[in-house]
Amino acid sequence: MKAVFAGSDTEGLADELRDRGATVAVVDGVVNRPALEEAGVVEADVYVLTDIGQATSIVVARDLNPDIRVVTYTNESLPEFVSGQQVLGMDPALFDAETVAEELTAEADADD
Template structure:
């Protein structure tokens, strides 16, 4: 499984995903089209968004890869325009990164 992570990762979800065997690449910068393409979104299974202000990267990722699953793991509220394209919107205050990584990777018991 391949995941592209867009945004900072202060909660450690990227490391937790890697521990579950997920190949994680990071979209540097603003998560704009070139950033997502360089990170490999076209071949990714999952886009993980960790900062709400990068919500515009969701429709861009879906345009590049209509089958990509979107997981938002961030503090705050996702803008309305992006909610319909996000498969899962999760609050780091409520869910531990290890739990989220197991669910994303499909390794939960």
């Protein structure tokens, strides 16, 4: 499984994904089209966003890869302009990083 991760990772989700065999590219700074392309979003299976202030990147990621699974891992709500996108929102207060990584990698394995 290939994942692109954007935003802070205070919960350790990127490492949990790596521990389960995922290849994880991290986007530092502004998550714009060039940054997503450089991170490999076109070939990725999952896009994980933890910074809702960068929610526009969800639309861009979907434009580059219509089949990518988008996951937000934050306790913040998505802005209305992104609400039409299919996004799996997970709150760190309810789901620890280990559980989220396990679920995402299990689903990717099931799709193969």
